[in-house]
Amino acid sequence: MANKPAAPAAPLVYIPTVAADNSALSKAQKEFNRLTKRIAKLEKTVADFRNAATRLRQRVQDEYRPLQRQHNAHRAALVRLLDHAHDAAKPRLTKGERAKIADLIGFACADLPRLGFPEVQPIIEKYAGPPPTEEEDRALDKQAAELMKALFSQQFGIEFDPAADLSTPEKFQAYVGQKMAEEEAEYAEQERQQAERRAQRKKSPKQQAAEEKKQAEEKNITKAVRTLYLDLVKHLHPDREPDEAEKARKTELLQRATAAYEASELLTLLRLQLELQRIDQSHLENLAEDQLKYYNKLLKEQARELDEALYLEQMELSGFTGKPYYYTPTPAAMDYDYRAQKAQLDAKIKQIEADLAAMAHDPAAVKAFLKTYKIPKPGPGPLLVQL
Secondary structure, three states: OOOOOOOOOOOOOOOOOOOOOOOOOOHHHHHHHHHHHHHHHHHHHHHHHHHHHHHHHHHHHHHHHHHHHHHHHHHHHHHHHHHHHHHOOOOOOOHHHHHHHHHHHHHHOOOOHHHOOHHHHHHHHHHHOOOOOHHHHHHHHHHHHHHHHHHHHHHHOOOOOOOOOOOOHHHHHHHHHHHHHHHHHHHHHHHHHHHHHHHHOOOOHHHHHHHHHHHHHHHHHHHHHHHHHHHHHHHHOHHHOOOHHHHHHHHHHHHHHHHHHHOOOHHHHHHHHHHOOOOOHHHHHOOOHHHHHHHHHHHHHHHHHHHHHHHHHHHHHHHHHOOOHHHOOOHHHHHHHHHHHHHHHHHHHHHHHHHHHHHHHOOOHHHHHHHOOOOOOOOOOOOOOOO
């Protein structure tokens, strides 16, 4: 099957100059060229990042998740083997070695039942110790509530009523939600009152002139985009085209133009104008300074929206990987980080396979395995969650 031909590259929108140092261009023309170049680069960056993020998610599902299941299956086998070694007469284990087994099974492997290995739940419960009493639960809830009160007071300025019932996470969440809703309503009311006072306040001639100027500029900007769009609509209207193939092409182009118009994407409309030969480079070169000023404002907004789109893509990927967005800011960084994570998991699988094989053939190998394990000290867990 023949490969699908690549889509033609978008026309480069710029104002030409004969001078090598751009000295023949005005300030507005240079700004126009700078913005169109920046937008083209941002569009490519966003598209490349989005495609790379999609490929990464697919690789995680196709390659990494099966490795995780394999690793967890080995961990479950290790739990059963260590449980047997804990109760076996030989090799005779020391008190410290038994404590290590209890920690490994009761805590380090406590996630296995929810990961698809419910059969090891009784073994984990054997080493996890008795569940906390109601009194201990209440004490832990109270301690957590105090920590959360300090956090919300510091970050959001919430004042907690000493008499408020915060004895459970649900009650705490309901109380905080109510307080934040009250503060939001109070802030909205203050904003409404301030807006009302500003509206009633008589504007100075200077303020009135500035507001009128701003409104005129917004009107002209809207008119500039609408003029380009209407010209494209007139040229592309599919109902006037008898040829079915050409009609389909014009319909697709009109859809692109409409989407660009609704999003105020000036550069996309200009590209279509160039692509359809509705304008040429000399047309851009002869744009009036006022027209360029309106165009540049639209282009700045388009660049800002692309910056925001890239940030949102990065945040979405961060939510998937559990890592800060600056860990994988580019497709190359994504690929490097994924390969490093996969290599690390491959190494873990090989190591646990070797440990299981050694302990299955030589019970004394349990001691050698336990010698390498250290019971973690109490404290906060890891700050970053891996894939």
